[in-house]
Amino acid sequence: MTSHPHGNAERARPVADHAAAVAELLQSVRLAGRTETLPLSRALGRGLAHDVAAPLSLPPFANSQMDGYAVRSVDIPDGGADLRVMPPVPAGSSPQPLAAGTAAPIMTGAMIPAGADAVVPIEKAVPDRFLEPGQDGRVTLPATARGTFVRAAGTDIAAGERALAAGTCLGPAQLGLLAAFGMAEVEVHRAVAVLLVTTGDEVVAPGRPLPEGKIYDSNGTLLEAAMQQAGLVVRRAGVSSDNPAELLALLRDQGQDVDLIVTTGGVSKGAYEVVRQAMADQPVDFLHVAMQPGGPQGIGTFDGVPFLGFPGNPVSCLVSFEMFLRPALSAMLGAPAPRLPLRARLAQPLGSPGHKHQVRRGSLQPDGTVKLEGGEGSHLMHALARSNVLVHVPAGVTELAAGDEVEVWML
């Protein structure tokens, strides 16, 4: 049996320092050439590789906001006017200029004819319905201020302006904007490929019989799904035993062409810490981060591939991912979108070790308060499955009362 010195309150690394170390480790994933061009329909959730300037103005031309009549506002005095009706202007047409003293039926989105500067909605016209095709006629319209119901060209964005910044996470609205610019494809950062390995003699893959003293591997599924959601390409290497030679062989066999290796378990100060043992000849640090749960962490490279060793309990794994890996990817690649920090009031009091950043799990209630789910224990998987937020209790705080405000991250 071996024993390792372990972190304590004095020597534990602050959360922000470890987050910076993880970001530094992952710099390689945004090197030049690690982008690809995808059709918009396949770019959802990816990070934009470069700034996008508007190639055209939106709207591209002045157009009608209503179904009605395009008019010259100066043609209609305060008492209204009786105007000759011109051929209609459907959306998509390129209309003739509007002669003085006339009105052109115009549909929503249709280009405002040259000369016209306002639209009178059909409801305000007499008669209040359009004439039959080919029918000549006149219409009585009320006075209308210049610009009324006209969407001027460039009022959403002008050609040449920066529309989206490099590193923007492409959601429906951002992709819709690129489509509105006429772009059929977009250059995005490549997805990061990760090898995911659960370790531990006590861990059995789901679907197999469960011998006494063993538990099913939930870390693998939990992290795989969290990584899928974050846009990573995940290779599952299954479960490694606590034999370092087996873990080494597995990593060498499957970790050659990935951007990152993540293991769970075997990084603590126990007697059988397979990840520590396997990494003995690699530049990997094992340390304690001032965080609860998720304190024991490994970080370095394995045969040159960036490596993160997360602790073995499922809640610790998810917290490690959310606190370190996910924000690093968001900052570097624009994807996944960063967690938005929200404020909520605690539904109940809590205690926290003052020298650690505590991350509790909770559920936002309809009244805006957050209810803690489960206790501090990092093995409480069912409590995690009831939660929709992480609750942050920063280092230096030892007690919070019901009603106190906390920062929460929606999961």
Next chain:
Amino acid sequence: MTSHPHGNAERARPVADHAAAVAELLQSVRLAGRTETLPLSRALGRGLAHDVAAPLSLPPFANSQMDGYAVRSVDIPDGGADLRVMPPVPAGSSPQPLAAGTAAPIMTGAMIPAGADAVVPIEKAVPDRFLEPGQDGRVTLPATARGTFVRAAGTDIAAGERALAAGTCLGPAQLGLLAAFGMAEVEVHRAVAVLLVTTGDEVVAPGRPLPEGKIYDSNGTLLEAAMQQAGLVVRRAGVSSDNPAELLALLRDQGQDVDLIVTTGGVSKGAYEVVRQAMADQPVDFLHVAMQPGGPQGIGTFDGVPFLGFPGNPVSCLVSFEMFLRPALSAMLGAPAPRLPLRARLAQPLGSPGHKHQVRRGSLQPDGTVKLEGGEGSHLMHALARSNVLVHVPAGVTELAAGDEVEVWML
């Protein structure tokens, strides 16, 4: 040219009524047999078909929360005790019962031996590191209350309890819980297949030249991405002209084996409303919902397939999706996860038509306020791309001041 009567303040359908009508229309997507069994790695974002009861307790057995010594608490008086060290209990092993007067080295997650009822962390032992393998010896341990650092069996969930309710959206934590139960696959609702058609003579597919008076199709990409995000399988039928015969042919050609048809545009009261015209012989209602934007809506069936006709402006499309289609799917299938209603204070005042539910776009600021992005115009795609929330101004409200609280939905 034709003209249709149009909704007004008196006759417009309340938002809740239209939401109920959309939910009713979609009942067919949760008929029996519309489920499938997937491996956990492919079930992310799906809705659970049935309740899941815990097939085993979590933890399955009492186990150690720390690396340390398993002891019988009665063996250690207040002043501490010197105990004989037994062979270690690694995680995953099925240990021998613990004899009186002894202590067994135990690792985090390992099964508590019969007879033991507490764990003393290694840091509190003298010596404070484990003995070498094969080494006989004794250890001095302080008094420890029964149950200390023991995770009792079933304290997260007991076998037989309901672990997840039918209709739960399966995120990382829920999938992790199923894995912890040893389940390798799960029965979920099938993904809903939708045919998506943009209409309008003015609309050109991205990537093609843009003639004067025309605009690029952003609705198709915007809705496709929103639907992808919500877990639907989207078939894009491209852009239909304003010729009803063309739209009918396209719907008959491509809409045979989908669960839902969604069109954009052509549902309003203008002269060229292709969707209204194409649906003349189908049981489809065209009506006005008391909502801004997104008032004009079509709802019914086309050749027996559920049909929704969204308006033609991009913001109206997205709001229609978020207000009607997405919540109906969430309620029926459990996926996508419902939008969590949050409260935020307005960074600026706003006005709203009192007879409509107004949906504005905004961005949550670091100070917790929400800044409105763009005006009321439903064509403001760039403003939408800057937004991360929808801001709700219910019917009956005409003015809100800076600092007033509003309900927001995170996008």
